[in-house]
Amino acid sequence: MTTDDHEHDLPPQALRAEALESLLIERGLLTADAVDEVIATYNERVGPMNGARVVARAWLDPAFRERLLADGTAAIAEFGFEGGQTEKLVVVENTPEVHNVVVCTLCSCYPWAVLGLPPRWYKDPAYRSRVVREPRRVLEEFGVRLPASTRIRVWDSSAEVRYMVLPQRPVGTEGLGEAELAARVTRDSMIGTALL
Amino acid sequence: MSGAHDEAFAPGDAAAPPMQNGEVVFEAPWQGRVFGMARAMAAAGVFEWDEFRARLIDELATWTPEQPFAYYDHFLHALERVLSERGLVSETALAARLDALARRPPGHDHAHGHDQADRR
Numbered sequence: 001m002t003t004d005d006h007e008h009d010l011p012p013q014a015l016r017a018e019a020l021e022s023l024l025i026e027r028g029l030l031t032a033d034a035v036d037e038v039i040a041t042y043n044e045r046v047g048p049m050n051g052a053r054v055v056a057r058a059w060l061d062p063a064f065r066e067r068l069l070a071d072g073t074a075a076i077a078e079f080g081f082e083g084g085q086t087e088k089l090v091v092v093e094n095t096p097e098v099h100n101v102v103v104c105t106l107c108s109c110y111p112w113a114v115l116g117l118p119p120r121w122y123k124d125p126a127y128r129s130r131v132v133r134e135p136r137r138v139l140e141e142f143g144v145r146l147p148a149s150t151r152i153r154v155w156d157s158s159a160e161v162r163y164m165v166l167p168q169r170p171v172g173t174e175g176l177g178e179a180e181l182a183a184r185v186t187r188d189s190m191i192g193t194a195l196l
Numbered sequence: 197m198s199g200a201h202d203e204a205f206a207p208g209d210a211a212a213p214p215m216q217n218g219e220v221v222f223e224a225p226w227q228g229r230v231f232g233m234a235r236a237m238a239a240a241g242v243f244e245w246d247e248f249r250a251r252l253i254d255e256l257a258t259w260t261p262e263q264p265f266a267y268y269d270h271f272l273h274a275l276e277r278v279l280s281e282r283g284l285v286s287e288t289a290l291a292a293r294l295d296a297l298a299r300r301p302p303g304h305d306h307a308h309g310h311d312q313a314d315r316r
Contacts (some may be wrong), residue, residue: 013272019293020276021229023285029242035232038239103207106254108267120223123267125259159249167269 048187050081051114051164055190056181059169069093071101072164081113089114092155093166094192099146101139101192102155103131103168109157111164115190122191132156142193165192227268234275243278251277 024030041058054076054154058065068075072089092100108117112119121127131138135152137147147154155163167189173181188194222228238245251274279285281303 011224011226013230013269014224015294015297016290017226017229017233017272019297020272020279020285021233022292022294022297024233024279025235027284029284030233030240030267034236034240035229038235039228048287055229107256109251120267125261159246175240182299 025037041146048115048190049182051190052182052185053079053178054114055166055185056178059181060178068166076114079149087159088161090161092153094168096150098151098153100134100153100155100165101129101131102157102165104157105129105132109159109162111162114164115187119187134176139193142188143155144193144195165190168196170196182187230268230272230275234271242284243282248274248278
């Protein structure tokens, strides 16, 4: 990455985006505030922390866990989280027998309401194609080594259905409260590309 | 963003991929702007999100392994296509505006900052 003279060295896409935005604003199709609002929402307010809170509660409250696995969309509504779109949220639970991992092979469908914006690698064609063909190997590249006896299930997201992984609760976290547990939950663990 | 994800890999873990956690969401500010534009216009009903998504899938399918993958380049093209198809912003109008912006004197104040970060 060059650092010299960025002022005059913006990528052409930046200029294109600026031109498009200025036209849309002039034509009353958009306001700069609306764009700022979206960025702030996905960058800050909706982040992986929403999902982490959901996971922590599921670990602590068996009845909530049942509701979450039965109907993810309804269960996250208890937190006031709603789908960024109209899609359904399905939560899949990791166990010693089954490890779940989420992908969108077509584009980058992602449970925005609970995980914020997708990480860059989630959109990468290599991840999107390889995790389906050789999930165990891809997970190893993420540093996730699973026993041979653990089955891996890959969930392909779509416009209609988004998946989130409920990771296994780490050992040694007995006695921790919801907020402390939530702080342990990483974004990647809810995609299935990390263990806790 | 909390640093909690960084614990996913132990420091110096040889298995840690180049695609690490803790990366910034957008690699450059313009990427945030185009994402924000698409979401805001879909929310306002300027077009349907599914319509945009279908264009995005088409655009992503044009990628071949010989070229670097630039997700937001495809995203921007998809957005331009939807707007052009709907008669909202023609290619001609966009080209004219681009030309006008490119002829600005150097040293003007760019609106979008330059804090590009590439953690890869």
